[in-house]
Amino acid sequence: MRVAIVGATGYGGVELIRLLRQHRQVTEISVFSSSQAEESLTLTYPHLQDVYKGVLQTIDTKVLASAYDVVFLSAPPGVAATLASGLLEGSAAIVDLSGDFRIKEARIYEEWYGQKAAPADLRKQAVYGLSEWNDEEIRTAKLIANPGCYPTAILLGLAPAVKQGAVNMNSLIIDAKTGTTGAGKNPSAVTHFSEMNESMKIYKVNEHKHTPEIEQLLAEWNKGAGPVTFTPHLVPMSRGIMATMYVESTGGLSHDDWLQLYKDAYESHPFVRVRKNGFPATKEVSGSNYCDIYLDYDARTNRVTIVSVIDNLVKGAAGQAIQNANIMNGYKVTEGLDFIPVYP
Amino acid sequence: MRVAIVGATGYGGVELIRLLRQHRQVTEISVFSSSQAEESLTLTYPHLQDVYKGVLQTIDTKVLASAYDVVFLSAPPGVAATLASGLLEGSAAIVDLSGDFRIKEARIYEEWYGQKAAPADLRKQAVYGLSEWNDEEIRTAKLIANPGCYPTAILLGLAPAVKQGAVNMNSLIIDAKTGTTGAGKNPSAVTHFSEMNESMKIYKVNEHKHTPEIEQLLAEWNKGAGPVTFTPHLVPMSRGIMATMYVESTGGLSHDDWLQLYKDAYESHPFVRVRKNGFPATKEVSGSNYCDIYLDYDARTNRVTIVSVIDNLVKGAAGQAIQNANIMNGYKVTEGLDFIPVYP
Amino acid sequence: MRVAIVGATGYGGVELIRLLRQHRQVTEISVFSSSQAEESLTLTYPHLQDVYKGVLQTIDTKVLASAYDVVFLSAPPGVAATLASGLLEGSAAIVDLSGDFRIKEARIYEEWYGQKAAPADLRKQAVYGLSEWNDEEIRTAKLIANPGCYPTAILLGLAPAVKQGAVNMNSLIIDAKTGTTGAGKNPSAVTHFSEMNESMKIYKVNEHKHTPEIEQLLAEWNKGAGPVTFTPHLVPMSRGIMATMYVESTGGLSHDDWLQLYKDAYESHPFVRVRKNGFPATKEVSGSNYCDIYLDYDARTNRVTIVSVIDNLVKGAAGQAIQNANIMNGYKVTEGLDFIPVYP
Amino acid sequence: MRVAIVGATGYGGVELIRLLRQHRQVTEISVFSSSQAEESLTLTYPHLQDVYKGVLQTIDTKVLASAYDVVFLSAPPGVAATLASGLLEGSAAIVDLSGDFRIKEARIYEEWYGQKAAPADLRKQAVYGLSEWNDEEIRTAKLIANPGCYPTAILLGLAPAVKQGAVNMNSLIIDAKTGTTGAGKNPSAVTHFSEMNESMKIYKVNEHKHTPEIEQLLAEWNKGAGPVTFTPHLVPMSRGIMATMYVESTGGLSHDDWLQLYKDAYESHPFVRVRKNGFPATKEVSGSNYCDIYLDYDARTNRVTIVSVIDNLVKGAAGQAIQNANIMNGYKVTEGLDFIPVYP
Structure with missing residues (x-):
């Protein structure tokens, strides 16, 4: 090649x-x-x-x-x-x-x-x-x-649930956090070390370009798809994205059912690892092509918190x-x- | 004294x-x-x-x-x-x-x-x-x-809206991020520099002790208060909390109305600063007793994203x-x- | 005022x-x-x-x-x-x-x-x-x-020894490390977070402007002053300077004598703290006007390692x-x- | 295998x-x-x-x-x-x-x-x-x-000069900086994120175990070898060692001669890169088996500053x-x- x-x-x-x-x-x-x-x-x-x-x-x-x-x-x-x-x-x-x-x-x-x-x-x-x-x-x-980097983490995290029709499609809230390499090589005030270090920032709230990319795929996967709330944050690290996604369950699935749904979906895909022992940290995929996913179903609120991490550059x-x-x-x-x- | x-x-x-x-x-x-x-x-x-x-x-x-x-x-x-x-x-x-x-x-x-x-x-x-x-x-x-540190940032961020009845009380989702000093002085695997640095973590999903503290106050302020989704994250920085809160508007308020609601609420309180020029970063309150707040109303989703930052130790x-x-x-x-x- | x-x-x-x-x-x-x-x-x-x-x-x-x-x-x-x-x-x-x-x-x-x-x-x-x-x-x-920021840390660290004539004036080697705020507010490739984070750099070796400033004071204090070796480094932190200084003892002073020489020199100066229990870290003076100093005399090499730390912005x-x-x-x-x- | x-x-x-x-x-x-x-x-x-x-x-x-x-x-x-x-x-x-x-x-x-x-x-x-x-x-x-990690960086940095007899063997001063992974996996107060982050530390001054390892090799290479001054520092990063070494030239070699001496020494060794365009940063070898070296001869002091960087874990x-x-x-x-x- x-x-x-x-x-x-x-x-x-x-x-x-x-x-x-x-x-x-x-x-x-x-x-x-x-x-x-x-x-x-x-x-x-x-x-x-x-x-x-x-x-x-x-x-x-x-x-x-x-x-x-x-x-x-x-x-x-x-x-x-x-x-x-x-x-x-x-x-x-x-x-x-x-x-x-x-x-x-x-x-x-x-x-x-x-x-x-x-x-x-x-x-x-x-x-x-x-x-x-x-x-x-x-x-x-x-x-x-x-x-895009965000859509990759987010769509891999949402796909099994959305395709299965397991979530209320108007309930999707995505709180995403990225390291600074996502902002590219050009120096700027936002990613100036003195001000980015020991700080957490939020940017382009409700106006990030990756929003329509996410929504387009969701609509392909599920006819009921509505607009999503997507919020990007900047974390003082160079690499890594963590997407924390909040979805309302349409009901019926237990925590274990949810986990099984994801395990089944990604069983034959070597780069998506549904985690066995709890939530992943971004460093646990750094430098690699893995997307690690874990989730928790909360009966109190009937919401599922789905977390997916990737190395944004890989x-x-x-x-x-x-x-x-x-x-x-x-x-x-x-x-x-x-x-x-x-x-x- | x-x-x-x-x-x-x-x-x-x-x-x-x-x-x-x-x-x-x-x-x-x-x-x-x-x-x-x-x-x-x-x-x-x-x-x-x-x-x-x-x-x-x-x-x-x-x-x-x-x-x-x-x-x-x-x-x-x-x-x-x-x-x-x-x-x-x-x-x-x-x-x-x-x-x-x-x-x-x-x-x-x-x-x-x-x-x-x-x-x-x-x-x-x-x-x-x-x-x-x-x-x-x-x-x-x-x-x-x-x-608690989280409840301080979160409750100051939610109070004006909740007391006003401007939000659907079953819609509250709180995605919170903290620096490591919140975990205290005792060394542990989680806050070991080699593994915490250049990493983002999530912990105690749907089981953090600050959840009932938040819910208790919300219930005092608003009879319709239901359970909240509260998710804490660990960010590679020593100090600072950023709480990103997602609420569904009960309607009627424009972005400017929302901002005015908050300005009015905190006008006479010197330590809560409703920001004028956009969202705050955690470093902008570091070492100080300020809680800085900003928000954005998104007409597409009818949700308000409220962000509040504090120095967790101050x-x-x-x-x-x-x-x-x-x-x-x-x-x-x-x-x-x-x-x-x-x-x- | x-x-x-x-x-x-x-x-x-x-x-x-x-x-x-x-x-x-x-x-x-x-x-x-x-x-x-x-x-x-x-x-x-x-x-x-x-x-x-x-x-x-x-x-x-x-x-x-x-x-x-x-x-x-x-x-x-x-x-x-x-x-x-x-x-x-x-x-x-x-x-x-x-x-x-x-x-x-x-x-x-x-x-x-x-x-x-x-x-x-x-x-x-x-x-x-x-x-x-x-x-x-x-x-x-x-x-x-x-x-200058470096000269402050370095000169406070050298003064007692140099004024006392306790060191070979041709032996002075200064290895200094600074946080990035020393490079100022303008973003640049060097201090771009993605590349400065998780990295240690060295710059302006043998050509930093603070060299003649240091040498001028040493010459005022001691007639034998020769040129110094001064090497600045950039450390992935926002604030702080640590100067590690290597000097050859002209002899006679024990480790305790050396420490006493420094304690006496700074006894009446509230902002210079000669440490009691070991070497200081930069964070231990962060945000403050202190300059903390400690040293070690090594009989094997007849050299004294003097360390001084300051917050470069204070x-x-x-x-x-x-x-x-x-x-x-x-x-x-x-x-x-x-x-x-x-x-x- | x-x-x-x-x-x-x-x-x-x-x-x-x-x-x-x-x-x-x-x-x-x-x-x-x-x-x-x-x-x-x-x-x-x-x-x-x-x-x-x-x-x-x-x-x-x-x-x-x-x-x-x-x-x-x-x-x-x-x-x-x-x-x-x-x-x-x-x-x-x-x-x-x-x-x-x-x-x-x-x-x-x-x-x-x-x-x-x-x-x-x-x-x-x-x-x-x-x-x-x-x-x-x-x-x-x-x-x-x-x-050891330090001796690897230091000895590769000193070998060509020491073997050639180009340095005064009683003049060797080594100021070394490491990321925290060198301290291992066990959490401790020193490497607790809250206190290590945004800080620079110095430790085991004149008593680090790697000192005799360095001296043993230098003595094998050059009969005149005396004791060295070796000072380890901790930098807020996970990986990387930078060794800044100060040696007195025995004379005669220009800056270009010095550089050529090193290029010749490592020409056939793929993992040691004598740099062409200036001093290396630790991140430039991160995750790899490279040792990058550069140096500067200072005519004012007749000293050579040799810098070598490695990933301490590789x-x-x-x-x-x-x-x-x-x-x-x-x-x-x-x-x-x-x-x-x-x-x-």
Whole structure:
């Protein structure tokens, strides 16, 4: 598998390199950048010295489309929408890590993203790459819209219950917490160490772009789906997402039934671990492609608290992108991703 | 004001010393401990060298009750229940920072705490020291049950809405996040730096002791109060609580109405700041007695997201205890507490 | 004491406000800024809401020089050099927190700072404000060059030994570690949370601007002073400096003699605490004006390891600046600074 | 390669499992524990659920010696000294991660460790496993004394200069900083999150056990070796060691000569990277087996500042242990260790 990464200077791009390095089918990794072409990637990331020697190349869709088997687009918003048509003319499979192709309806995209939606045919063609639930479509896809970090944790946490019709679809409240790498590589006042350290923040309350992405999938899974409340928080750590989800049970299921529902749903999926001995911490999946889930049914309130944790840069970005490339190429789904979490 | 602190070796006790040191009415601060009597407190806390020279004294209720104006009980669960009768025979005002006297019904206390409740007369006599809302009773109280850290942040955040009847009382979901000092001074696997750092945890889901404390107050304020969902999380920071509260609006109020409701409620209360320019971060109240609050009404879901932040050791423990002592003594409520947060 | 702060939007400026708020002699605190004039300071620092209501004013040297008793200059490099002449025509005492007036020789300043030195008469007039050792000159000074954060910790740690002639003056090696607030409020790649967290960095090896400041004082204190090795490091914490200093003993002194030398030197200085029970941690002085020192003499190598810790924003900046203002005004040296460290 | 890990519940043990999982020659990983036999390792480490299914077995030297190709001893001090004789009767290669066999002279071991040294024949037989410099002896060894975390970083940083005779051997000062995992899995007051977070500490000044280990190697490399000053510090991060070393040049070498000396020394060693563009940060080797080195020669003082960084659990423990097992077994030295650092 010859691989190209467009936008390799961001955290998603550099994480792709880290993971693809262990992938036995990968024979080549090339990196592309619009702004830093001709530069060695080690100027930006000295930790790659002597390990990854690629030089950033100018983006050329023809080259990308023909010389590579998989092209990962890890560029800022809007770039993938511009490049995709050209890329699709070639033979390469495309996995886009931005939000350009995730939202099916242009109106909704434009409302939440505040910018022009990608061309309709591209949005239509793109398959939403939630690996565990869309593997059929992913297998034959040419263009993958890789899920956002929050939606990955949240949708994996909600899917079994929502598909089963076990929850009141108007009751969904999602309180999510992320480490700072989710905010990207560019320094800002919000993620300035002196002010982020020893602090907990909340942001984009009721207006985060991942909201329509979550709602779109829920609506596909369950006709009764209403709007969700989704609240992102920033935690003083670099990696990790914990999504704490509150849902009202439609009744009948005991705590053990709930747990069994989840165990059954993910039994054959190696990267989703329904926990046996209690709730997971984010560090327990750090550096790995796992999504760990546990839940508690509370008879007092008839609510279920579902918790799911991921490493936002792995299962929430680069890891799931590779997982999708594996599925598209017919490789073992765990190929190149079979890491034990880095703990502690 | 001559002050005694029982249990001065815990974080609550040492924070009392830090704050009382700036209190202009305090003429004496004595410290007491059952386990480390005769020891200098600087053995446990070297940062007190040359500043606080008190030696830990053996606990003697007669001495405490007669030689001091205020006795702060900052001891482990059950100690206050044992000492209070004796202390109440004297003239000292008592502020208990443990949970011994917070819950009125013995049955509920015993269910959530898993141990015997304090004698009924003590529980009855104790006034719940939520300073901003119970100042009338606090003024004439002899024994204060100082609120828990979580309930302080949560109740200050919910009070205006709940008292106004503006929320569906069966809809209350509280997602709370705390720094590690809430877990106290004893080292444990959970708060071991190597495993707590760069991690986010969730604990005591649907079984935290502060749940009945919150529900008791809500029921006092609003007859329709049902059980709440309350979920505590541990964040890799030492100080700070952020409570994110989700409530269903009973309707009619716009975002601005909601904000005005809160501004009006806390206008005359110097330690509760309804924020003007967006949601607060925990660091913005660190080291201070402030509780900062902001909210957002979401028309899509008809829910209000209310956020309140405190320093768990100040407004959530020692600071509110002193605030209550000020009220009991007729001092200015801000006396000894008028600190600007330590930022950054 | 009417106080003006020029450059109040930086960390030094906002820390001055925090501390001056507790100062009993302060009747007014006004803030000035070249870039954000007319803005409320709470726009930059929401934690000041309802506490400090000052609006940033345009810098006007005439107003500053006449309407205030003390002017703290907490502006970027070069600003103080421009303002000082005008300010000195008035009656206000001036304390400059920048490096503009610290270095006596223009040639040395220009070599290390890479920019033009302040006018010679200003550099000559300025008194170096190392409060504990220069209090005589400070008392009658009109213009104080407040010491850098590193030099404060380092010079307080070296002074007793160097003045006593107890160390080989060519043997001085200083390994210093700072929290990130020393790098200021502007976000940068170096202090971006995602990359600074869970990491330790080293910077400006053998080329940090504080080197000549340290050497200048050592040369004043001891004729044999040679160049020092000074290495700054960045630690993933917001506040705090630890300086670990290695010196070769000229012989004769035992470990106890060494300790006694330090105890004697600082006996009458309330803000320097020679520790009794071992080495200090940075957190044990956090938020306070203390400098804590301890040392160990190693007979195997004939070296002494001297450790000194401060809060870089307090004793290393705003706290010492106020301490100097106290001395200049004849107030008690601890006025407004008598805080117990915020621990934990 | 069938592998046994004795003491798998410590951080060194669990890191061995993480790394060995990626090792292509490893066919079996069994875990042993004296205290938790019969327990699943996932009880202690839930992050291993579904990934590593081994159950802790009772330690039986006969089984260990015969059924495994390599036995990693990752047990507390003293355990290896007891087990080794029995193990050496079998065919397994032994890599001990404790300090039991590192010090050749019993007298020195007992002085610094405060306990009885291992039997003389074992200490004699053990080969010190500093992979890059002792590979000849390691190749034919039966028992490896795997280096301590600090000595690994320090000795790799000093070796080229010391072997070359380029430094005054009485001038060596080592200021080392570690993350908290170096202190192990047992919670303690020192590594309690509330007090370790936002703090920098110093400990065991002039009395750390790794001192004689460093001095022993330096004496092997250079006859003029005197005692070193070695000072360990604790930094609020989980992983990582930075050693800042100060040495006096014997003269003649320029900055570029110094750098070339190091590049030449490590040219053929894939895990030691002499950096090209400045000093490394600890995070730039996190999770990997790299040791990154850079230096600066200062003509003013004639000193060289050498900095070396490692991940204390990888190159400082489990990684180097596997590297040694690779050498003993004739595998490629990078087998199972070829990870890109986890950044950020």
